[in-house]
Amino acid sequence: MAFADFHTHTIFSDGFGTVEEMVESARAKGMLALGISDHSMTPFDLRYCMRPETNIEAYEPMVREAQKRTRELHNFPVFLGIEWDFGSDIDRERYDYTIGSVHYIIRKNGEIFPVDSQPEKVFGGIEHVFGGNRLDFAKAYFEHVVEHAEKNKPTFMGHFDLLTKHGTVDEDDEAYLAVAREALAETIKHVPLIEVNMGAVIRGLRSVPYPNPKFLPLIHELGGRIILSSDAHAPDKIAFQFPEMLKLLQGAGFTHVSRLTEKGIVEDEINILL
Template identity: 30%
Template sequence: MWANFHTHSNYCDGKSAIADVVRQAEAFRMISLGMSSHAPVPFPCKWCMKPEALDTYLHELTALKEKSPLELYSSLEIDFIPGIISPNDFRSKLDYTIGSVHFVEKLPDGTPWEIDGLHTLFLEGYEKIFSSNIRDTIGRYYELTREMIATACPTVVGHLDKIKIQNVDGKFFDEGDAWYQQEVKRTIDVIAESGAIIEVNTRGIYQKKSSTTYPGPWILEYILQKGIPVTLSSDAHHPDDLINQFSSTAQLLSKIGFKTLTVLHEGRWQPFPFHEHGIIIR
């Protein structure tokens, strides 16, 4: 049995209705499911929920909680853009929050620059905002993550190192570079002091955008060293992906030395032992 707390529906860029996601979770005999569609943002965004849909989304989740035998929780994946949006804006309405950085600064025309979309768009911001300086680009991404933790700490930190998907064939940097590892470790040190959970996100693997989870193995080793709790998620945009790559990732986590996964069960986040076939609840 598994749990997943990072999932999307057709309220944002997910491919299915919430009820369909819940039905598949029931078929997989999952312990808990958290729905976390992309939160509305105050500017045009094709993959975010429309602001006027938020109340309907929350009401639908409430109704499904009453019907489903599954433990179902209400959440959003919330962007952090200083002075514009943060997990603080929604936490009172939700069972938990996921905080993610998708946007870094603005393009010259004022459009927020998306760092995990098309590579051509990434290159535009890389050149126009950061003058093709990769250390400044990466540094600002992780600086924003640290600022989110310090000022609007979410329950779960989303896909920590996702910006690496733009580093195709290592053309911008090597993850062994001292400056890069320093940025990541500084960020993890801040998370360690916050009490937040870090998700181990499998989406990059099954989408073939990354050969490793977000975050990757060497970062997970440091997370374990710092004693930070982790939860396993697939960032599913289709019901079939609810447990995609969970077995292999569980094996990886065990090999690194993790003994538990943190799961929202019976209304509270708890550590549970696990193996390659799921979470063990005695």
């Protein structure tokens, strides 16, 4: 399987495998490369992220060691990444790449509520903060996505329309689609690389990836590029359904997908990967 996957989690944040188990799984699948991207520290919610005292400091040397070892022993490239949450401070120089994600709505009054949590918490937040107005919720979410892209310029953007998890918005609603399309166009101006993310499909919450495939032709038209991500939290989920995703991308007009290498981002021809 000549794929590469740069959005994966380990026990350093909310994943279930060690760095070594993830690397071994990627090698066993015959992949071209693996990136580890545990969650940056969100001081307002320590449940899913790397904690400073225990994990952040140990994460970097552990992945660097795996990187060195696998390069020497197997000539297999491992990358040290981080899933950089909006509202979280990181020292980006420490990482080979960053994924820009929004998991929380952060209000100007300091109020914070999760976008990516149990349904009752997400719906409770929409009710409490936006008086139940889901379009306002979508606007607030996408404002964060655009701001994250513009200010921080991560290597690629994570799960562009994560807010749709649990069916919070009607993804056929024209008013919603207009808000999302505008945000997508703004995002691509700052960060042209967008991931196709299988996280919710792996969890059985959605049948389609993030972003909703209906946005793929627009990404293509706007000159955006795609990187495939499993968002795997366990070793066996690395590169989850990548062949199906490549066919989906071809259907939207893409001929290539992007891959991080030690010399920068390269474009792989989908026809050759399949």
